Structures are given as C-alpha cells and as structure tokens.
Amino acid sequence: xxxxxxxxxxxxxxxxxxxxxxxxxxxxxxxxxxxxxxxxxxxxxxxxxxxxxxxxxxxxxxxxxxxxxxxxxxxxxxxxxxxxxxxxxxxxxxxxxxxxxxxxxxxxxxxxxxxxxxxxxxxxxxxxxxxxxxxxxxxxxxxxxxxxxxxxxxxxxxxxxxxxxxxxxxxxxxxxxxxxxxxxxxxxxxxxxxxxxxxxxxxxxxxxxxxxxxxxxxxxxxxxxxxxxxxxxxxxxxxxxxxxxxxxxxxxxxxxxxxxxxxxxxxxxxxxxxxxxxxxxxxxxxxxxxxxxxxxxxxxxxxxxxxxxxxxxxxxxxxxxxxxxxxxxxxxxxxxxxxxxxxxxxxxxxxxxxx
Amino acid sequence: xxxxxxxxxxxxxxxxxxxxxxxxxxxxxxxxxxxxxxxxxxxxxxxxxxxxxxxxxxxxxxxxxxxxxxxxxxxxxxxxxxxxxxxxxxxxxxxxxxxxxxxxxxxxxxxxxxxxxxxxxxxxxxxxxxxxxxxxxxxxxxxxxxxxxxxxxxxxxxxxxxxxxxxxxxxxxxxxxxxxxxxxxxxxxxxxxxxxxx
Numbered sequence: 001x002x003x004x005x006x007x008x009x010x011x012x013x014x015x016x017x018x019x020x021x022x023x024x025x026x027x028x029x030x031x032x033x034x035x036x037x038x039x040x041x042x043x044x045x046x047x048x049x050x051x052x053x054x055x056x057x058x059x060x061x062x063x064x065x066x067x068x069x070x071x072x073x074x075x076x077x078x079x080x081x082x083x084x085x086x087x088x089x090x091x092x093x094x095x096x097x098x099x100x101x102x103x104x105x106x107x108x109x110x111x112x113x114x115x116x117x118x119x120x121x122x123x124x125x126x127x128x129x130x131x132x133x134x135x136x137x138x139x140x141x142x143x144x145x146x147x148x149x150x151x152x153x154x155x156x157x158x159x160x161x162x163x164x165x166x167x168x169x170x171x172x173x174x175x176x177x178x179x180x181x182x183x184x185x186x187x188x189x190x191x192x193x194x195x196x197x198x199x200x201x202x203x204x205x206x207x208x209x210x211x212x213x214x215x216x217x218x219x220x221x222x223x224x225x226x227x228x229x230x231x232x233x234x235x236x237x238x239x240x241x242x243x244x245x246x247x248x249x250x251x252x253x254x255x256x257x258x259x260x261x262x263x264x265x266x267x268x269x270x271x272x273x274x275x276x277x278x279x280x281x282x283x284x285x286x287x288x289x290x291x292x293x294x295x296x297x298x299x300x301x302x303x304x305x306x307x308x309x310x311x312x313x314x315x316x317x318x319x320x321x322x323x324x325x326x327x328x329x330x331x332x333x334x335x336x337x338x339x340x341x342x343x344x345x346x347x348x349x350x351x352x353x354x355x
Numbered sequence: 356x357x358x359x360x361x362x363x364x365x366x367x368x369x370x371x372x373x374x375x376x377x378x379x380x381x382x383x384x385x386x387x388x389x390x391x392x393x394x395x396x397x398x399x400x401x402x403x404x405x406x407x408x409x410x411x412x413x414x415x416x417x418x419x420x421x422x423x424x425x426x427x428x429x430x431x432x433x434x435x436x437x438x439x440x441x442x443x444x445x446x447x448x449x450x451x452x453x454x455x456x457x458x459x460x461x462x463x464x465x466x467x468x469x470x471x472x473x474x475x476x477x478x479x480x481x482x483x484x485x486x487x488x489x490x491x492x493x494x495x496x497x498x499x500x501x502x503x504x505x506x507x508x509x510x511x512x513x514x515x516x517x518x519x520x521x522x523x524x525x526x527x528x529x530x531x532x533x534x535x536x537x538x539x540x541x542x543x544x545x546x547x548x549x550x551x552x553x
Binding site: 079180183184185186190191192193194200238241242245246248249321 | 365366367368499517522524525526527528529533540542
C-alpha cells in the first residue's frame with residue numbers, strides 16, 4: 001500500500017485531519033464501556049492488517065508533517081532531546097532497531113544497505129539518502145538517538161536498567177501529554193510517575209515495573225493510554241503550557257465536534273541488544289470527536305467512559321472543566337444499546353445509531 | 356523546634372533523615388542556618404576532631420557555638436554559591452569512606468548532594484537532615500530559570516515574571532521543585548499567595 005502523506009499543521013491554523021482510512025484504524029483505547037487504570041500490557045507482535053498494531057513502528061499519513069512539527073519544536077527548544085553521557089550506545093541500538101524495522105516493514109518507503117559498519121539509509125518520504133559508519137558519531141549530523149527519532153513518529157524515552165530499576169536517561173519528547181523530559185531526565189520509574197494520582201496506591205507501577213524489567217530482546221510489548229486535547233496540538237508540553245493552556249477555554253458547543261480531540265498513545269517497549277536499555281516509544285494519535293462519532297460503537301462507548309470517569313482522573317487528564325460540554329455533545333451519540341467487547345470499530349456488526 | 360514535619364507526598368519528593376554519627380576517619384559537614392543545631396546535636400569531641408565543617412549562616416547566628424566544637428577545619432561562607440568553590444575543592448581530595456553530613460534547607464542539601472555524587476561518592480555516604488526554613492528552590496518549567504527560597508504558593512518567577520504554582524514534583528538533577536504557570540487557563544486569575552504548607 002502506498003501512503004498519501006498529508007500536508008498539514010499541528011499548530012496555529014491546525015489543518016491536521018484524518019482520512020477515512022486513518023479514522024477506521026484509529027487506536028480507540030476503550031475495550032469496554034468504562035475505564036480504570038490497569039497494567040494493560042500485551043505482546044507487540046503485529047496485529048490485524050492495516051491496524052496501528054501491524055508494524056513495529058507504524059507509519060501513517062501524518063508522518064511527514066509530524067516530522068516537520070518536531071523540527072519546529074527542536075528549533076525552539078533543544079532541551080526536548082537529551083541523552084545522558086552513558087546512553088550513547090543505547091542510541092545506536094535504537095537507530096538500528098528503527099532502521100531495520102522500517103526497511104523491512106515498509107520496503108517501498110525505507111531502505112537500509114549494510115556492509116559491515118558502512119551503512120546507507122534511504123528515507124524516501126523525507127528525502128534522505130545518507131551513508132554513515134555505524135557506531136561512529138562523527139558520521140551523523142546529530143547523536144544517533146536524535147538522528148533517527150527526527151525520522152520516527154512519536155516520542156521516545158530511552159530507559160537505562162540498573163539496580164532492578166528503570167531510569168529515564170535519554171529521550172526525544174516533543175508530542176507529550178504534559179510531562180517534561182528536561183525536568184524528569186535522570187529520574188527512576190517511580191519518580192517520573194510520581195504526579196499520577198491513584199495508580200501508585202493501586203500497585204499499578206510496581207507491577208508495571210516488574211513486567212518491564214523482564215522484557216526480552218525480540219519480544220516487545222505494548223499498551224494504550226489516552227487523554228484529551230483541545231485542537232490537534234502535538235506539543236502539549238509543560239514548557240509551553242503557559243501558551244496552550246488557554247486553548248482549553250476556547251471550546252464551545254458549536255466548535256466542540258471538530259476542536260475536541262481524543263489523544264491516544266500507543267506505548268511500546270523494546271529491549272535493546274547492546275546496552276540492555278529499554279526503549280519506550282510513545283506514539284500519539286489524535287482524532288476529533290466528530291470523526292470518532294462516525295463509528296457508532298465508539299460514539300456510544302466514549303459517552304459512557306467520559307460520563308463515568310472518576311473526578312480525580314478527569315482532573316488529572318485536564319478536562320474536568322470541559323466535561324459537561326463534552327457530555328452534552330457525546331450523549332447525542334449514545335442510544336443506550338449494548339456495545340461489543342474490544343476496541344475495534346466492528347462497523348459491519350454493530351447497529352447504526354437509533355436516535 | 357527548628358524541625359518541621361513535612362506532610363506525606365508523592366514519590367519524587369525527597370525524604371530527609373536525621374543525622375547520626377558514623378564511624379570514619381574523615382567527615383565533611385555542610386550546615387546552613389539552623390542546620391547548625393543538627394550539628395550541635397551530634398557533635399562529640401572525637402567526631403569534630405576529624406571533621407571539616409562548612410557553615411553558611413544565612414542570617415542565623417551559630418558561628419561561635421560551632422567554633423567552640425573545635426572542628427579540625429572550620430569555614431564560614433556568606434552564601435552557598437560562595438562556599439561552593441571551597442566545597443568542590445574539598446571534594447576533589449575526598450577519599451572513599453568520607454562521611455558527608457548535609458543540614459539546612461532543601462535547596463542547599465539537594466545541590467550539595469549533587470556535588471558529592473559528582474565526584475563519585477556513593478549516596479550511602481551522605482546523610483541529610485532538614486532544619487530551618489521550609490522554602491523551596493523552584494525551577495520554572497517554562498523559562499527554566501531557578502528561583503531560590505520560595506516560601507509562598509503561587510510565586511513570581513524571578514526570571515520570566517510568570518505566576519507559578521508550586522508542585523511537589525522534584526528533580527534531584529536540578530535540586531529543584533517544578534513551578535508551572537498558575538493562570539495558564541485563565542490569564543490574570545492569580546490566587547492570593549499563601550505559605551506552601553498553609
């Protein structure tokens with residue numbers, strides 16, 4: 001399949017949009033009509049054809065524009081990409097993982113030619129044809145992690161593993177749900193998750209850490225996480241919160257359908273072979289409410305989830321003030337019919353809206 | 356009396372201890388303001404004879420009492436920044452087994468801890484005890500500037516002038532808590548500042 005890359009923006013005039021293809025494959029994060037934290041891990045070993053689960057690193061119609069947006073963020077704030085000195089080897093591991101995966105999974109878009117340490121990397125969508133020496137930083141324009149993650153959608157946290165703990169020691173973070181790499185770099189797993197309410201008490205992080213410490217090479221894992229974003233803004237960083245926070249108050253009953261977006265993170269976890277580090281790609285998918293409502297099952301379910309979410313979580317996810325307006329809108333798409341289990345749209349089998 | 360019981364908080368927030376005498380040939384104590392009292396609490400002639408004591412009064416007056424302990428070396432610095440050069444020089448010569456005692460504000464202890472770790476001493480060689488002011492060293496997440504000795508929430512960033520609220524999220528690397536614009540979603544609506552633990 002050839003992907004038609006959108007020319008679109010994630011800021012200012014917000015021309016971001018999802019095609020019908022992108023809507024149908026949107027990773028809707030709710031497998032039932034309610035939501036609570038869980039260690040919802042599963043193996044990342046492909047998935048239904050065309051789904052965001054199919055490839056190791058999903059490439060979609062937003063690829064080229066997302067990479068342009070990342071470059072803008074890095075121009076304005078180079079601290080979004082940092083790597084502590086001991087993490088360079090992990091950066092090479094990551095570069096290899098992404099280049100090998102993409103060239104195998106999308107041979108029409110990416111090519112990797114290796115002759116010993118002499119590598120040639122061709123990235124057709126971004127117009128890159130670059131020969132370099134693997135493990136020789138002087139042959140790349142950036143450090144290895146920065147080089148490859150300027151060419152891969154989603155944020156990347158590279159975690160060192162020592163003392164039975166994971167440490168946030170490197171990362172490329174420009175599409176984050178309100179956390180700061182610059183502030184959190186060097187923290188351990190419990191420290192960087194410290195601000196998350198409830199989950200510590202529920203033992204979520206203790207269990208998640210145990211799971212992650214044991215991830216083996218060649219056996220990656222994945223989970224979905226979600227939040228809400230007004231406007232298709234990728235860079236919802238704390239660094240720029242003083243600029244974008246106000247956008248939350250621009251929501252009205254008239255514009256909510258296209259302005260309010262469900263923001264889903266496909267989080268994957270790969271063990272890296274040389275460094276034994278763990279790479280944690282956090283891929284952000286955005287979908288407007290009106291596009292989500294074209295799938296009757298998702299309309300019914302999103303209404304129920306947002307309605308029943310505990311206040312603490314709605315506050316933490318930053319939409320407590322807008323929740324009543326969201327419910328007014330979403331309730332139009334909930335006719336009370338039962339929904340099928342699982343996240344998939346089930347367009348053929350689920351009944352249309354009877355309201 | 357100068358000990359403050361910090362409320363239970365999130366996992367990134369540091370927890371300070373209580374100083375105790377540890378065996379060892381070499382001891383480095385850095386005390387700030389009322390931190391002097393924590394030193395006085397554990398001082399013995401034998402311990403102090405092997406101790407380099409660095410004191411930063413910050414308006415408190417314990418100099419005479421500390422000098423009376425007869426530490427092997429005594430230095431009084433007018434500020435942490437001024438003392439830092441000496442601290443780094445002392446740490447350069449530090450041997451394995453050096454015992455470090457830090458006492459005073461969170462900001463001083465956090466920064467000094469980084470200096471000690473930077474020369475490769477294990478964190479197990481460092482003891483801490485909070486004394487005196489509960490003011491915080493804050494980093495503005497927006498402009499990255501550090502505002503020292505913040506006592507109220509919200510406060511004004513001394514670098515960019517935004518009104519920031521005081522989070523409990525703490526970075527050991529920066530030795531600072533995080534400050535975030537308080538009126539980001541409603542410009543100009545800044546709550547009246549009150550003491551951080553009020």
